[in-house]
Structure formats: structure tokens, C-alpha cells
Amino acid sequence: ATLPGTVPRMVRPAPGQNYPRTGFPLEVSTPLGQGRVNQLGGVFINGRPLPNHIRHKIVEMAHHGIRPCVISRQLRVSHGCVSKILCRYQETGSIRPGAIGGSKPRQVATPDVEKRIEEYKRENPGMFSWEIRDKLLKDGVCDRSTVPSGEASSVSSISRVLRARFGKKDDEDDCDKKDEDGEKKTKHSIDGILGD
Numbered sequence: 001a002t003l004p005g006t007v008p009r010m011v012r013p014a015p016g017q018n019y020p021r022t023g024f025p026l027e028v029s030t031p032l033g034q035g036r037v038n039q040l041g042g043v044f045i046n047g048r049p050l051p052n053h054i055r056h057k058i059v060e061m062a063h064h065g066i067r068p069c070v071i072s073r074q075l076r077v078s079h080g081c082v083s084k085i086l087c088r089y090q091e092t093g094s095i096r097p098g099a100i101g102g103s104k105p106r107q108v109a110t111p112d113v114e115k116r117i118e119e120y121k122r123e124n125p126g127m128f129s130w131e132i133r134d135k136l137l138k139d140g141v142c143d144r145s146t147v148p149s150g151e152a153s154s155v156s157s158i159s160r161v162l163r164a165r166f167g168k169k170d171d172e173d174d175c176d177k178k179d180e181d182g183e184k185k186t187k188h189s190i191d192g193i194l195g196d
Helices: 052-063 068-075 079-092 111-123 129-138 156-166
Strands: 027-030 033-037
Touching: 052 068, 052 079, 068 079, 111 129, 111 156, 129 156
Parallel strands: none
Antiparallel strands: 027 033
16 A cells, blocks of 8 residues: 555566566666665666655644654655755755865866967967966966866866877977987987987
8 A cells, every 4th residue: 555645666677577576576676777675675887876756745744743664665766865865855955966175176277367378378488388378367367267178286277288289298398309410319218328
């Protein structure tokens, strides 16, 4: 018997699937891809957030005084998942999923900034990425929040622009010089050490 307001089973396994000893299939097909069945018989997709209607139901049931372990069994959602959603709701008032922490999206240079970077590099080919970054700030092309870098100390975005436009990193120029015979000499060559 199902209780009024419980969430129906999201996906029924197709006939002919391999069933483990428990009677539940290990994997099922869902509209979002391959799902798995938890120990309670609920379907989930690893790495994907629980659907919003189930999150709402968890919070609603908790407001009615139903204990997390009962919510878990009725909705076929793991106890850990129920606890996590209720803790986040208690701390933030939000039921929305969201990774805690994570990396910030990298700041990509706008076309105007890319043009300015190219100008600086043409005017002074030996200029390093960090010098370009400082000049962008000094000339008012960017401010600290819009300078292409990602991190305050990083210049990777500027280096990416330089590689895309000029095909080299700042300090590769010295390494790729050719000698009189047309052979590439690098500053890491063993020729000068051993002698002839």
C-alpha cells in the first residue's frame, strides 16, 4: 500500500534484465541515461542531483514531523541523501542542489582585451604574460575582477591568447634559435658541455 503523496517509482525495469539475488536490477534505463537501483528500490543516477519534486517532498515531510529514516524508506531515497538535503535546507533555506566549493570558471579575455594583448606583444615581443597583465590593469583596459587570469597570481589566460595568436609561449623564443647549419639549438643542448 502506498501512502498518499508518496512519489511513484520513477522507472520500472524492462523485462528480461539480469536480476541480482535481491530481485532488483542493478541498472535501469532512464530518460537521463543509465540509472541504478539503491537498496531501498529507488532509482538514482550517480553524480546527478535528486529531482526537485522529491527534494520538495523530503522537506515537506520533515515539516510535518516525519523522521528522516521514515522519509528515506517511503521515498526510496538513501538516508544520507535525505540528511544532506535537510541539513542544507536548515543552513541555507534552499533545497536547490549545488556543489559545495568547486573551481571557479576561468576568466576568458574579451575580443577587445585580446586585441590589446596582441598590440602589447607586437610593441614589445619580449614582454611576459605577467607584465601584460599589469599593463592591462595600469592602462585601465581591465580592472582586478575582469583581467583575464582566473586567479589573482595566474596569467594562464593571457598565455593562451599569446599561444593562439603567436604560436609560442613568452620564453620559447630563446629555446628555438637555429645555428649556422640550420639545426635547432636549445638552451638545454649537451653540445657545449662535452666538446668535440
